[in-house]
Amino acid sequence: MKVLKGIGKGIKRTVRKALDGRRLLHRRIEYLALHCSDSGFGDEFTIDKWHKARGWRGCGYHKVFCNGYRHSLSRYCAEVDGLVEPGRDVNMRGAHVRGHNANSIGWCLIGGRDLQGHSVFDKWLTESQERSLFAELDRWFDLLPELKVVGHNHFNPNKGCPMLDMQALIRRYRKHRIVNHLTDLNDWHLDFYELPKIAKEA
Numbered sequence: 001m002k003v004l005k006g007i008g009k010g011i012k013r014t015v016r017k018a019l020d021g022r023r024l025l026h027r028r029i030e031y032l033a034l035h036c037s038d039s040g041f042g043d044e045f046t047i048d049k050w051h052k053a054r055g056w057r058g059c060g061y062h063k064v065f066c067n068g069y070r071h072s073l074s075r076y077c078a079e080v081d082g083l084v085e086p087g088r089d090v091n092m093r094g095a096h097v098r099g100h101n102a103n104s105i106g107w108c109l110i111g112g113r114d115l116q117g118h119s120v121f122d123k124w125l126t127e128s129q130e131r132s133l134f135a136e137l138d139r140w141f142d143l144l145p146e147l148k149v150v151g152h153n154h155f156n157p158n159k160g161c162p163m164l165d166m167q168a169l170i171r172r173y174r175k176h177r178i179v180n181h182l183t184d185l186n187d188w189h190l191d192f193y194e195l196p197k198i199a200k201e202a
């Protein structure tokens with residue numbers, strides 16, 4: 001039974017990936033909200049468990065960016081660092097920003113705390129996570145050039161999530177676009193500068 005369940009999940013994941021394509025987007029998406037997991041470890045499976053425990057229909061995010069530690073006691077695994085795991089189908093409303101789930105997608109970056117459980121502001125995002133995040137952003141800006149990228153705390157300033165210096169992240173992303181000869185910044189229809197708010201505490 002366990003084996004069958006495993007196979008089922010594998011198939012589901014493949015289908016989910018295919019649904020990320022341009023022609024298959026059936027929902028108006030205005031925002032991409034970035035989150036942190038508020039943990040030093042985790043993956044889609046872990047978050048799925050956490051969210052089910054809250055009574056939700058499983059992982060509320062559409063993508064999860066792993067940091068190399070699947071479990072609290074895991075050794076660092078380079079293959080898992082920067083790994084992007086699919087969560088909810090993009091056409092399915094997420095469960096990540098109260099009041100704004102209908103017109104957004106949510107990505108969760110594993111981090112925001114160290115492995116000892118201490119809250120960390122910024123500097124926790126691994127290089128591999130950032131590389132994967134930028135690659136996924138490139139794909140999504142290709143698909144939706146007007147997508148507005150915000151931190152979770154843009155919608156709820158009382159939250160520390162995503163525990164990132166969004167302005168600094170955006171500066172690094174702009175540099176990435178220039179280095180890779182991607183669309184001129186002036187062609188973007190992004191509200192990067194007024195949208196992200198920086199929170200210092202969780």
Ligand SMILES: [Zn+2]
Pocket residue numbers: 034035036096152161162
């Ligand atoms: Zn969040």
